[in-house]
Amino acid sequence: MSTLSLAVRDSSTMLRRNLLHARRYPSLTLNLLLTPIMLLLLFVYIFGDTLGAGLGGGRAEYIAYLVPGLLLMTIGSTVIGTAVSVSTDMTEGIIARFRTMAIHRGSVLVGHVIGSVLQSVASVVLVGAVGVAIGFRSTDATVLDWLAAFGLLVLFALALTWIAVGMGLISPSAEAASNNAMPLILLPLLSSAFVPVDKMPGWFQPIAEYQPFTPAIETLRGLLLGTEIGHNGWLAVAWCVGLAILGYFWATAKFNNDPK
């Protein structure tokens, strides 16, 4: 069997294993969904009027502003689960068994990554559905815009997942993994997800503007709501590709180290 077909076959076996885990024990994924959904409801129904007024509109305008950011935050939240499950998995004897088998070495991680991207997509769809239920509507988005939006979400999920897998691998326990991956859900709070960057203090604006979440959020907004994307599109893709490659090499190097 060629290296590539071996890689594909073993990775799909590992993916099936991870999806089986997710299906048998959905509580971790569902718990992680609570944060973005609670924030969505909190910011729309409690702070929505004030924040909407600040943007020169009302609650309805704020829903439109908020949902794209929360969709990306959902990905940040879902991959915390990835870090936790990777770290838990590494403490299991089964991983040692995999390492002594003549299988494609990367398949263990690839299975985790693809499983996690699929979970992210499912989570985004669920949070998006909540958004639509409380009044989110896209404006003038073409089929192509929707496809691009979907592509962006998948690419963003892929990038964060590889980083989360690396974080899971360096964490000695599930608790540590959850702590290490915490920035992935805190970063959106420091982005344009809730408040426009130009409404933030001047010294903080460059940080908020160029961190990975803001360009992705602005691009998604542009695709779904027709706002100006500008350089954010390339910035978002660059961040995603950069983080995915960095995460990939980091995680693979950690995985190939002698286990402790």
Add this chain to the structure above:
Amino acid sequence: MTNLAIAAEGLRKSYGEKVVLDGVDIAVPEGTVFALLGPNGAGKTTAVKILSTLLSAGPASGGIRVGGHDLAADPQAVRAAIGVTGQFSAVDGLITGEENMRLMADLHHLSHGEGQRIIAELLERFDLVEAAAKPASTYSGGMKRRLDIAMTLVGSPRIIFLDEPTTGLDPRSRHNMWQIIRELVAGGVTVFLTTQYLEEADELADRIAVLNDGKIVAEGTAAELKRLIPGGHVRLRFTDPAGYQSAAAALPDAARDDESLSLQILSDGSQRELRAVLDLLDSAGVEADELTVHTPDLDDVFFALTAKIEETVR
């Protein structure tokens, strides 16, 4: 000359200053059982991990070949030849026993039908049919271990590493495991076993190496190892201090243990030697409360060997 399934020269491994394996030579002919025997922390698990490609050998190690393949140059070929059951259960607790077996069949690239056949056969053989649909995390220690071995056998490996396969098992499960290992060997499989139970090595192994502090301190068949130490002894225990004292006077050669009021006399356990001891006791007019005949077993070898090491260290 028979082919060696496992051949390692000068196996070394250290973590910083701590030397775990200090030049261990291992040669296991095909189709035999080799037991690596040693106390906790002797380096047994590290040796298994290196030979099963899980850990890299220390830089100063000599050549290592497993299943005819060079471990350093072609680890994937080694992996294809071996099966490993580690000390800690290597089953996926979140999925069922059958799903664990399916996972192994898929990773060995068996066709669906062949996988089904082998899974059904192994579940039956390891008495796991009833539990097959339950999550592996709900299994008892013995069941987990059986599932673990069954998973190892899915790929029909020719060389099997078993790291302390019976540690933590109740006596019945332990004997079941021994039976399983004997069946494997009958099928021509080479078994590399680690254990801290001398009885287990005695029961199963063709050759035994005693590992202590990262070095092999003795190697041979069980019989050869037993010959390394002097014969057995008779142990007499008393409850009455006065009786103990007079017996000690009647048997001046006996080793005394004043605390437990017991005497040890070197003896091969034969009727003639036993009668001699009893005659001496009779003529002194004392009666032992308990008499045990102790034939030399691997425990004696083990303690003798490891104690010798400690003496030289001091």
